[in-house]
Amino acid sequence: MQRGFKSYAEGLAVEVRREMGIPAHGRLCAFELTKFPGIPTLGFSKLIPAAKEFGVTAGQLKALEKEVHGLCIPFGPGRAILYNDNNLPARQQSDVAHEASHVLLRHPLADIVSGAVTQRSKELEDEAAHLGGTLLLPLPAALHVLAQGMSLGAAAEEYGISTEMVTYRCNVSGARLIHGRRRSAARG
C-alpha cells in the first residue's frame, strides 16, 4: 500500500459518513453505502434460476459460492456489484464494502478481474481490503468501541460486522494504542 493510504482511507470513511448523515463513530451499512453513489447490487441467489436454466448443476453452484464472495461487473456507464447472499450478513457487509471500495477508488476493472495476480492487482486488492474495513469501522468507531468498553460480540452486533473484523480494525487503526495511552494519561 502506498504511503498515506491508511489516513486517506480514514478520511474517506468519515467523509462518506458525513454525506450520509451518519456520525463519525456510527454504524454504516455496506448496502446503504452502495446506494449513495448509485451502485446496483445483486445477490447470487437471484442468478440461480437463470443458472439452472443454463444447465449449471447444484454442485457447480456450490463450488462457485465457496470460491466467490463478491465481484464488480461493468453496468451501463458504471459498475454493479454481485455478492454472495448465502454468506452470513457480517460477511456480506465486508464483501460488499470491499467491492464498493474498488469502485470508490476507481480501480480499473481490467486490473481487478484478471485472474493473474500481478503486483498491481495485489496492490489494488490490498487497498480495497483496507478501505472496506475502514469504511465499516473507522478509527472514531474503533475508539468508541474501546471507550465504551464494549465486548467483541456487542461491538460486532452494533456495527453489523464479524468479531474478527472488530479485533482487526481496533488494532490496525491504531485505536487500541491511542486508547491505552489515553487511559494511562487519565491515571496520571
Ligand SMILES: [Zn+2]
Ligand atoms: Zn477485490
